[in-house]
Amino acid sequence: MFIASPFRLRKSGIVGMNQRNVVLIAQNNPRRLYPLADNKLKTKELLEKAGIATPSLLGSIHSQAHIRELESFLSHHNAFVMKPAKGSGGKGILVIKKRTGKQFIKSSGSIITSTDIKRHASNTLSGLFSLGGNNDVVMLEEMVNFSDHFDGYSYQGIPDIRIIVYKGFPILAMTRLSTKVSDGKANLHQGAVGVGIDITSGDSLRAIQYGRPVLNHPDTGKDLTGFSVPEWNRFTELASRCYEITGLGYLGVDIVLDAEKGPQILELNARPGLAIQIASGVGLQSRIDRIEKVLETNAGPQFETALERCAFTASEF
Amino acid sequence: MKNNIQLALIVLLLASAGFGAAIYKNQMLGFSFIPEKKDTVWTIETKITFKADGGPVSVSLNLPSNSKELCAVSVSNISPGYESRIKNGRFTWKKDNAKGLQEIFYSTKVFRKNRSDSTTLAGPFKTVEPLFEGALKAAATNITKTTAPGLTTATESAVALLKKLTHNNGGEAALLMANAKDRGGAVYLARDLLLFSGIQAQVVKGLFIDSDRHNKKLDGYIVIMDRDNQVLLNPRTSTPEKLDIFLIWQQGDESLLEVTGGSGSEISFSTLAEIVPSRKSIIANAKREKAMLVDFSIYSLPVSAQNTFKLLLLIPIGAFIIVVLRNLVGITTTGTFMPVLIALVFLHTKLLPGVTLFVIVVSLGLVVRSYLSHLNLLLVPRISAVLVFVIIIYVAISVISIKTGFKQGLQVTFFPMIIISWTIERMSIIWEEEGPRDVFIQSGGTLFAATIICMAMENKYIGHLTYSFPELLLVVLAVIILIGSYSGFRLTELRRFEPMIRK
Structure with missing residues (x-):
């Protein structure tokens, strides 16, 4: 059978696109709150104000005139990341890992000059990398010193952990590993490997590619069943705290692991997708129902903090 | 919950009202x-506009002649403040005092008559020998003589003569054409030459009523006598045309429109074919009885506006199909309502040539756009550059198709350029970000949706x-609202999530 019965899907608690839009997003995420997740500068300000771990903001450029000050500003920083506040699909992100005199060395190893950096900033401001080509803001943030814990799990780049937070409760988690066939991109339908992560332990649940289970990474050969996120409690707590500061009831939180500082929030998503269900083999609705039930029966002060909610999740799922 | 009741109420209200x-x-x-496809009735609306000088005004319009197959009946005229009457085959309007822009609408209904009825063209054919003098006479003799041998019927000779004249390759054809202005145009010259060669011919002006037209001018044609039959010839293409769908509005030396007391007069015609004659009489009846639903409806609009609405009313059907395909089936398209716009183009071009042209234009555009992406241009200049290339592609396709004999290629201009440019831009971004697979899925989805919408609109x-x-x-609206709140699975999701319940 290539087609599943909708009743069986419903019974397994799987959420479809229409339900995500009509129920999960429309009822939990008021439109006026979208910018808190869509605009990375706003997200960053919120996170820093609340003291939530995130790569710290070095500065931002709001107009072409400010680009002149960029060179003297950068003289204090050796490693940094430059990105558009409203970028899409990882476009326009420039990572400088170190500098030698007047030369900047990109993460790929190629060398550029300050003129190149200024042009990149100017292009970003005029919206070259942004959705709809609207004017944008350049963000300069500290470079993440990626932990080597996940080495070998991804064909290119370092995987981040996506956690879905429903009304403050972390309910599902996954990571996406790029492959050769996905062209280094982390899109599941392009052939990236999705690894479902147990929300209570941080260990891998299963790994899939093109909807079929896989045991090893197709390119690196690394055993995917051994994938495990260290200090998992810190990940879920970070994710859960994002609910309070944004008010978004259905939220996707992307977290990376820094070698020294531990988990850091990279970005938030107000319209997280449904691929996480396929990766973890668990329907969203089945978990949402249990949370709704608990909230209904004893809606009380016991779930006020992220720690309490995470503790509930850890015991319940 | 309260929301659900409200929604159900609205849907119920709309559906029951509709x-x-x-x-x-x-x-x-x-x-x-x-x-019911019993018979066809055509409504022809004539619109006369002119600038009145400020004194008494009189307008006189020649009325269409009844031919063997077609019968025209005047129905109505909208001319505020004018006194009107029919006299000697002309419709006249009079007003004592008029100033500024004047608009007169006049409607005729045309019925197809029984074929056994044998009315011929009104009025006798002109039999006066046309005047050709000196060099012109020699040229006329030459051109009529060289066409003659081997041709048996009058129609064949006439077609040959017209071809000779229009192709303009001989010296005498050029000489004669130079003289056409004095005779009132090339059509009259052709008529004179036909008469000169001994074929009975008459210039007629009229309309082909086989398809709906909007603000048309009358074109000149020639009717000749081939033995006892009348044959309609198109002097521009030198081919015989169907006389049974041609409504003759003016023939011989009749004047079409005379305006005294005004200037800058213009006349245009709109035709609308209706396949349900019973409905027409029903509307006429209902109007007489002042049934509200009919009296305050689109039937009270002028015919040209009704023609527009015939198409506009189909657009919600297109939108409805989009809603079904996206939210119930789960097909992805580029741009939400792009398929509707493309379907409207397919209505003009017909499906297969339309799809082919679309694929050619977009693929060529994508090739060009992939070069542009190396230049790292800003958004607006980038799309403008694509737009320029799209127009170049249009020109290239048109020229190549004409040179190779595929006339359908010319229809490429029906595609809205701006929208095509945006499509190319969006697809190339998808190509870069998601890969070629997604481009094929989305453009395939777009074409599929456009095809279905086009077929529905033609139904x-x-x-x-x-x-x-x-x-x-209103019922369509109710269903759209209903689907808008549907939170169940899409058809494609049954496939997408199928691996989750396997085992």
Whole structure:
């Protein structure tokens, strides 16, 4: 059978696109709150104000005139990341890992000059990398010193952990590993490997590619069943705290692991997708129902903090 | 919950209002739900505009002649403040005092008559020998003589003569054409030459009523006598045309429109074919009885506006199909309503040439756009550059198709350039970000949706229902609202999530 019965899907608690839009997003995420997740500068300000771990903001450029000050500003920083506040699909992100005199060395190893950096900033401001080509803001943030814990799990780049937070409760988690066939991109339908992560332990649940289970990474050969996120409690707590500061009831939180500082929030998503269900083999609705039930029966002060909610999740799922 | 009740109430209200009105029209006013193809009635609306000088004004319009097959009956005229009457085959309007821009609408209904009825063209053919003098006479003799041998019928000789004249390759054809202005145009020259060669011929001006037209001018044609039959010739293409769908409005030396007391007069014609003659009489009846639903409906609009609405009323059907395909089936398209716009183009070009042209234009555009992406241009200049290339592609396709004999290629200009440019831009971004696979999925989805919408719009029954029962749009609206709150699975998701419940 290539087609599943909708009743069986419903019974397994799987959420479809229409339900995500009509129920999960429309009822939990008021439109006026979208910018808190869509605009990375706003997200960053919120996170820093609340003291939530995130790569710290070095500065931002709001107009072409400010680009002149960029060179003297950068003289204090050796490693940094430059990105558009409203970028899409990882476009326009420039990572400088170190500098030698007047030369900047990109993460790929190629060398550029300050003129190149200024042009990149100017292009970003005029919206070259942004959705709809609207004017944008350049963000300069500290470079993440990626932990080597996940080495070998991804064909290119370092995987981040996506956690879905429903009304403050972390309910599902996954990571996406790029492959050769996905062209280094982390899109599941392009052939990236999705690894479902147990929300209570941080260990891998299963790994899939093109909807079929896989045991090893197709390119690196690394055993995917051994994938495990260290200090998992810190990940879920970070994710859960994002609910309070944004008010978004259905939220996707992307977290990376820094070698020294531990988990850091990279970005938030107000319209997280449904691929996480396929990766973890668990329907969203089945978990949402249990949370709704608990909230209904004893809606009380016991779930006020992220720690309490995470503790509930850890015991319940 | 409160929301759900409100939604159900709105849907129920809209659906019952729509169905109610439709059933009322069907039961009480006799509108039919199925198109009956008994006969065709054409409504021809004539619009006369001119600038009145400020004194008494008189307008006189020649009325169409009844031919063997067609019969024209005047129905109405809208001319505020004018006194009107029919006299000697002309319709006249008079007003004592008029100033500024004047607009007169005059409607005629044309019926197809019984074929056994044998009325010929009104008025005798002109038999005066045309005047050709000196060099012209020699040229005329030459051109009529060289066409003659081997041709048996009058039609064949006439066609040969017209071809000779229009192709303009001989010296005498050019000489004669130079003289055409003095005779009132090339059509009159052709008529004179036909008469000169001994073929009875007459210039007629009229309309082909086989397809709906909007603000047309009258074109000149030639009617010749081939033994006892009349044959209509198109002097521009030198081919015989069907006389049974040609309504002759003016023939011989009659004047079409005379305006005294005004200047800058213009006349244009719109035709609208209707396949349900019963409906027409029903509307006429209902109007007389002042049935509200009909009196305050699109039938009270002028014919040219009704023509526009015939198409506009189909657009909600397109939108409805998009809603179904996206939210119930789960097909992805580039741009939400792009398929509707493309379907409208397919209506003009016909499906297969349309799809082919679309694929060619977009693929060529993508090739060009992939070069542009190396230049790292900003958004607006980038799309403008694509737009320029799109126009170049249009020109190239048109020229190549004409040179190779595929006339359909010319229809490429029906595609809206700006929208095509945006499509190319969006697809190339998808190509860069998601890969070619997604481009094929999305453009395939777009073409598939456009094809279905185009087929729905061309469907006789859907066309009949939307035009005869516009109130059914409320039902469409109700269903769209209903789907808007549907939170179940899409058809494609049954496949997408199938691996999750395997084992």
